[in-house]
Amino acid sequence: MTSRLRNASGFALVLALLLLWEVSARLGWVASPNWPPFTAVVAALARDVMTGEIPLLVGGTLWRMAAGLFAGGVAGVVLGLAFALLPFVARLFAPIVELLRPIPVPAVIPPLVLFLGLDDTMKVTVVALTVFFPVLTNTVQGVRAVEADALAMGRTFGIGALRRALFIVLPASLPYILAGFRIALALALVVAVVAEMIAGEQGVGHYLVMMQFAGRAEEIYATVLLLGMLGYALNRGFLLAERRMIHWWFALGRQSDA
Missing domain, CATH: 1.20.5 (Single alpha-helices involved in coiled-coils or other helix-helix interfaces)
Structure with missing residues (x-):
């Protein structure tokens, strides 16, 4: 097939x-x-889009999601490289990472609300924490998968440790890192909406809660449908960007390894 x-x-x-x-x-x-008909849900979605209300809410949610994805992703890559290349860093920070990893995201939101308030800073932080762990794990795995011959060649040519990390290890680990980002992308959207539902006065999550209180089922289903289409579009867009960034990896037929 x-x-x-x-x-x-x-x-x-x-x-x-x-x-x-x-x-x-x-x-x-x-x-x-x-349980409204699907056509009624589509009509409600079209109506909310035409008024401009939904696009504004989605734009705010996407901004918070993107900010958290960037912050958590960069932190995950940097610490992942340090974990894999510097054993003392892994010994120092690994217990903290393993302690924080199993904590459910909804359990993190209340203390962050007390510490950071209800503004965007809290929501971006929640998304960043969620993104951090899959990117960190995949970065460590990617570094460990780098061929020893490539590192040995770098040492032979007198390339320093920092330059080896930036120009040999990081590019070779990129397929694994991007796989971590792809996982984190879906999680970031989910967590951004959840954070808006639990604590916030803006965004798609808050809109869903308001529609629930108002008993407007058509708008609720329309928003959920929109989130599904948005998640699908983000995933497809990321796949296209991934194929451009690591076309050599797909040319070798090794995409399943990551």
């Missing part, structure tokens, strides 16, 4: 599920006033 046929099969299943949604609501298969 070709890749195009597999994609067509996936989209066909999505269309079938949406059709089932529409039929189940129209024929009353789901006995609930809060």
